[in-house]
Amino acid sequence: MNGMSVGDVLRRAAERAPDRDGLVDVNPPATRRWTYEELLAESELVARALLATFAPGDRIAAFTPNRAELVVLQFATALAGLTLVALNPLLRRNELRYALGQSGAAGILVAEEHRGRRLAEEVAALQPELPALREIVVPGAGWEALRARAADGPRELPRVDPDALAQIQYTSGTTGNAKGVLITHRGMALTAEAFAGRVHPTEGGAWVNPMPLFHTAGNVLGTLGATWSCAPHVVLAFDPERTIAATAQERAALLSAAPTLLHAILEHPALPAADLGALEVVITGGSTVEPAFVRRVERGLGARLSIIFGMTETCGAAMVVDPDDDEEIRSTTVGRLLPHTEARISEAGELLLRGPRVTRGYHDLPEETAAAIDAEGWLHTGDLASVDERGLFRIEGRLKDLIKRGGENIAPAEVEACLMEHPGVAEAAVVGLPDERWGEIVVAYVRPASNPPPDLADLEAHCRERLASFKLPRRWAFVDSMPLTASGKIRRVELRERAANDPDALISLSPRG
Numbered sequence: 001m002n003g004m005s006v007g008d009v010l011r012r013a014a015e016r017a018p019d020r021d022g023l024v025d026v027n028p029p030a031t032r033r034w035t036y037e038e039l040l041a042e043s044e045l046v047a048r049a050l051l052a053t054f055a056p057g058d059r060i061a062a063f064t065p066n067r068a069e070l071v072v073l074q075f076a077t078a079l080a081g082l083t084l085v086a087l088n089p090l091l092r093r094n095e096l097r098y099a100l101g102q103s104g105a106a107g108i109l110v111a112e113e114h115r116g117r118r119l120a121e122e123v124a125a126l127q128p129e130l131p132a133l134r135e136i137v138v139p140g141a142g143w144e145a146l147r148a149r150a151a152d153g154p155r156e157l158p159r160v161d162p163d164a165l166a167q168i169q170y171t172s173g174t175t176g177n178a179k180g181v182l183i184t185h186r187g188m189a190l191t192a193e194a195f196a197g198r199v200h201p202t203e204g205g206a207w208v209n210p211m212p213l214f215h216t217a218g219n220v221l222g223t224l225g226a227t228w229s230c231a232p233h234v235v236l237a238f239d240p241e242r243t244i245a246a247t248a249q250e251r252a253a254l255l256s257a258a259p260t261l262l263h264a265i266l267e268h269p270a271l272p273a274a275d276l277g278a279l280e281v282v283i284t285g286g287s288t289v290e291p292a293f294v295r296r297v298e299r300g301l302g303a304r305l306s307i308i309f310g311m312t313e314t315c316g317a318a319m320v321v322d323p324d325d326d327e328e329i330r331s332t333t334v335g336r337l338l339p340h341t342e343a344r345i346s347e348a349g350e351l352l353l354r355g356p357r358v359t360r361g362y363h364d365l366p367e368e369t370a371a372a373i374d375a376e377g378w379l380h381t382g383d384l385a386s387v388d389e390r391g392l393f394r395i396e397g398r399l400k401d402l403i404k405r406g407g408e409n410i411a412p413a414e415v416e417a418c419l420m421e422h423p424g425v426a427e428a429a430v431v432g433l434p435d436e437r438w439g440e441i442v443v444a445y446v447r448p449a450s451n452p453p454p455d456l457a458d459l460e461a462h463c464r465e466r467l468a469s470f471k472l473p474r475r476w477a478f479v480d481s482m483p484l485t486a487s488g489k490i491r492r493v494e495l496r497e498r499a500a501n502d503p504d505a506l507i508s509l510s511p512r513g
Contacts, residue, residue, distance in 0.1 A: 005078060009228055009475075013036045013230045016230050020035060022035055027236050042491075046147060048150040050107075056158050057165075060077050068235065074086075080157060081158045089216075090470060105133055111138070111139065145251050151167075162184070167188070170501075171312045171313075182362065191221070195338060195491060204231070206232040206253060208243065244274045276301060318337065333394050349386075401413075429495055433475060445479050447480065456509055460472065475499070475503070476506055477506050
């Protein structure tokens with residue numbers, strides 16, 4: 001079994017392909033490149049700089065969109081024996097406060113701004129409430145100041161145990177607050193090896209990765225998958241035109257993109273003129289992918305589609321379609337299990353997973369860990385699945401209430417709690433509505449506290465102030481009463497059916513999903 005750390009994966013690439021591009025940042029204002037040898041040297045330098053201030057085992061957070069420094073930080077924390085806490089830059093103030101506090105982050109790399117928000121200022125304002133947070137680093141001068149401390153760090157980097165904690169990634173739970181998924185070096189390295197083996201990119205072909213680097217899809221499947229393959233790893237904050245341009249410019253053989261990103265690429269006017277002749281494989285997952293969409297992607301991009309089924313708890317992938325599989329398999333299944341993974345289906349039809357790539361639990365949440373992972377070590381995914389005699393899996397539905405929108409998990413309870421803080425809401429229930437672009441979108445059923453009901457624009461603004469944008473309800477309905485079970489619980493199944501059967505009865509404030 002692969003007994004490597006995340007740092008070992010980079011060292012392996014630097015030894016095998018030292019002069020090949022290891023990191024290509026195509027974000028504006030200009031493309032930046034590092035060979036694998038240079039990327040290892042830069043990551044070791046930053047690792048020594050971090051150890052001038054922090055000790056192995058400390059948590060270092062990142063709160064920034066995709067950029068080269070985030071890739072370097074991922075490898076540097078791994079080489080230093082630190083734990084990376086990768087955070088979605090769309091988190092709102094209360095969500096960010098919770099994640100930084102719950103993880104005990106001692107330092108943070110934070111972008112100056114993102115989508116009109118002054119992220120560095122927000123973190124600085126929160127710092128007095130976070131006693132563990134000692135240092136804030138902003139890319140640019142702050143990053144250079146950090147690098148300059150390398151001379152004060154140790155000459156030799158520590159040996160990192162493959163079973164040590166590499167990352168804590170926050171994912172929504174069914175009860176509201178996000179849960180910090182514990183991810184080990186061994187789990188990440190095994191996943192990189194298994195995933196790269198399944199999608200088998202052409203030797204030396206570039207791997208374009210606009211997937212979020214705060215998520216396993218971006219920093220395990222993308223960053224480590226490319227590194228294991230010794231492929232040029234091309235990173236950018238997602239923009240359809242820039243992604244198309246980078247795929248053409250770098251002669252990419254492989255592109256990672258969630259279904260939502262693929263929709264944007266296929267609909268962009270720059271696509272027809274782009275030369276994507278080197279593109280062989282497109283990787284996608286995170287939501288239900290319909291056969292018609294598979295065919296549309298393969299026709300539009302001239303490449304085979306490889307569908308992934310996974311979750312943060314499985315380092316991003318449990319099953320993956322081999323791009324060499326036939327069209328029926330590529331368009332109707334999520335492929336076969338990756339190596340180092342066991343699966344079984346319970347009597348209720350729930351998919352259970354086990355193995356060294358599966359999380360060992362949730363940070364400082366023993367009850368939630370026990371609820372998700374049973375005494376025999378099986379992770380209860382909450383997804384309903386079937387498997388045929390060929391070992392091919394299909395995802396049939398969801399056992400849990402979690403909504404999966406564009407690859408992100410959304411806890412209905414969290415959105416409902418936000419709505420209930422509004423004085424015009426007496427009761428709220430949130431469900432997912434199937435959507436071709438997003439997989440699912442959030443639907444809010446609201447029982448008003450008075451007549452007339454509250455203004456929907458006001459409700460949306462209330463939520464926008466408190467929730468990350470991907471959690472916002474996109475469809476709304478006012479109801480006189482909620483459907484209840486015999487024990488008085490809201491019947492979300494009935495509301496999901498109501499939304500799916502009569503979507504025209506729902507109110508939309510925005511043309512966006």
